[in-house]
Amino acid sequence: MPRRHADDTVRKALVLLVCVLSLVVEADAKKKRKGSRRNGAQATGNFWSVLKITYLCVFLPMVIMFAYAIVRDPISKKVAKELWRRAKGRAVAFLGSKKNRRAGARNKTE
Numbered sequence: 001m002p003r004r005h006a007d008d009t010v011r012k013a014l015v016l017l018v019c020v021l022s023l024v025v026e027a028d029a030k031k032k033r034k035g036s037r038r039n040g041a042q043a044t045g046n047f048w049s050v051l052k053i054t055y056l057c058v059f060l061p062m063v064i065m066f067a068y069a070i071v072r073d074p075i076s077k078k079v080a081k082e083l084w085r086r087a088k089g090r091a092v093a094f095l096g097s098k099k100n101r102r103a104g105a106r107n108k109t110e
Contacts, residue, residue, distance in 0.1 A: 009068060010061075010065070013061065013064045013065075014061070017056075017057070017060055017061065020056075021053060021056070021057070024049075024053065025053075
């Protein structure tokens with residue numbers, strides 16, 4: 001059963017990727033209609049947009065699957081809670097001076 005859920009997630013991610021890519025291509029086509037020129041500047045711009053889309057198609061599914069694996073890992077919730085607890089401790093550790101901490105510690109023990 002978990003395998004089917006993973007397949008559904010991958011399918012949804014790929015559909016989302018196709019939608020985003022179609023929006024990028026459509027936006028790029030609208031730009032070209034406004035100012036269509038046939039010089040080297042546009043040719044290199046087209047090359048870079050093709051390169052960006054290719055990298056997006058290659059690396060985005062890997063990043064999505066990595067994030068999915070992290071979310072599905074049972075220990076990741078415990079690790080995230082511990083990191084959050086330590087980050088909160090470090091973020092507020094400097095707020096009190098040593099005198100106040102010592103006085104507070106004495107008052108609590110008395």
